[in-house]
Amino acid sequence: MEFQEGKAKFIESWGKMASDWGINRTMAQVHALLLIAPEAMTADQVMEELDISRGNANMNIRALMDWGLVHKQLKSGERKEFFVAEKDMWTVVRQIIINRKKRELEPMIKVLDELASVEPDAPESEHFCEVVQDIRKFSNKANQTLDTLIKADSNWFTNMFLNLVR
Amino acid sequence: MEFQEGKAKFIESWGKMASDWGINRTMAQVHALLLIAPEAMTADQVMEELDISRGNANMNIRALMDWGLVHKQLKSGERKEFFVAEKDMWTVVRQIIINRKKRELEPMIKVLDELASVEPDAPESEHFCEVVQDIRKFSNKANQTLDTLIKADSNWFTNMFLNLVR
DNA sequence: ATTTGTTTTCAATAATTCCTGAAAATTACA
DNA sequence: TGTAATTTTCAGGAATTATTGAAAACAAAT
Structure with a gap:
């Protein structure tokens, strides 16, 4: 080409x-x-x-x-x-993660935290609370993981990939 | 609330x-x-x-x-x-990964593979090839990792999070 | 076979997002 | 300080994407 x-x-x-x-x-x-x-x-x-x-x-x-x-x-x-x-790919990816985390994941987590105050008093609200808690747990885990990723250096990231693929 | x-x-x-x-x-x-x-x-x-x-x-x-x-x-x-x-959050996330991988990551990788056939003959094309190779490596690694993730079960995924955070 | 209930399609329209270009603001320089 | 080069802003318009609603297709029941 x-x-x-x-x-x-x-x-x-x-x-x-x-x-x-x-x-x-x-x-x-x-x-x-x-x-x-x-x-x-x-x-x-x-x-x-x-x-x-x-x-x-x-x-x-x-x-x-x-x-x-x-x-x-x-x-x-x-x-x-x-x-x-910025030419370093790891830095590029990191910057994208930082930004999307801040703009999208964190506001969602804030909303989920607010939703956690709904009382499960009827079958409908009970199921609602369960779903919210599931998503909340997942989001918090993802958020923590991303924090770690952001702090990590390029090799660390590559190693994670390798570990996962192995 | x-x-x-x-x-x-x-x-x-x-x-x-x-x-x-x-x-x-x-x-x-x-x-x-x-x-x-x-x-x-x-x-x-x-x-x-x-x-x-x-x-x-x-x-x-x-x-x-x-x-x-x-x-x-x-x-x-x-x-x-x-x-x-589908109520299981891990299945939900997995389905989203499967779909986005197929719809967006894989077509991009295909394009990058095509771009790998450009010959680095001038300073401009040389730099182009370097950038393409970097992104290509990254994308392939990400793709492999996602394949592994997709096959993994819920606990495996949770464990990965925990490992990363620890 | 016909009627009736339900789902699907799609052309027209609405809503949203994006881009332009020219004026205003800013900055460097004489 | 005045002039010219450059960047920024933003109202209006263009392009894209999403939604409606009614007709067509389909499916079940009689």
Whole structure:
């Protein structure tokens, strides 16, 4: 396969996968572009390559910085801002875990904790409480595990995979 | 908290979380409703409780059955179809893993395999190939791990959590 | 075979999410 | 301080995704 074709395919697939996971397609495409860029890029270059507007480019680069997946790089003598993607895959995955945990898992756990105050007084509410407790236990375990994962280093993570697969 | 309030909050939150994860909100709300229902429900009851159309209810119940999260239940003497949610949390999580792996991870891996045929002949394509290989390794490891997880039983999974947290 | 109850489909529409582009704000420089 | 380059914001519009509702298909009972 040609490099140019591969590049296009990679950007498209990365975007597709992201949108399956509830993440803005363009944000992921910008991420893909910066991931495979050997050098830091300006917003203008991103606009140009992906054929998107300035506002869109700005918005998504900003979001990627919020996620800790892209960093701003200032070049001396240059007025424009340059952006580089975090290239270490383990760091990338870790940042995604950190963010999704904070944005989605933790709020859900908070709700489940509130729901734990429902009294099981009738058959209906009894079953409700059971389900809530099950999910609650599961979520808390997942949350703890993710905390551990986040603190762990790359090798630790690889080793976990190996242990599981073995 | 009152049971009715808790129920409404659970359904709403489950739907919210799902839509964050790229899953149809209503599908998740139907799932939540069936999860906490002590008895099997008909499509009409689902429509009524969630205040959605027949078409919408049918479509999402069907999708939940595709995911293996809801089962059809026929009652003798009854003409209508009844639906029950899978209540075992480990089975629920496993089914979700199975489906998302097949729908999203595997197609991505297939693309990455194709991209592996790009020749690293210039600085740009060289870096591209490196990134693709990194992601490829990661994805394959994740895929293998998920295969193992899927085969594992509930205790095994719980033990893994405990091991990681310890 | 016909009626009646139930489920499924799908074109039209509604709701949501995303993107644009130009104006405003910010920043660097002379 | 004024000017020019750059970034940010955001209202309006475009694109995508979800929902409705009524007709068609199907299934059970008579």
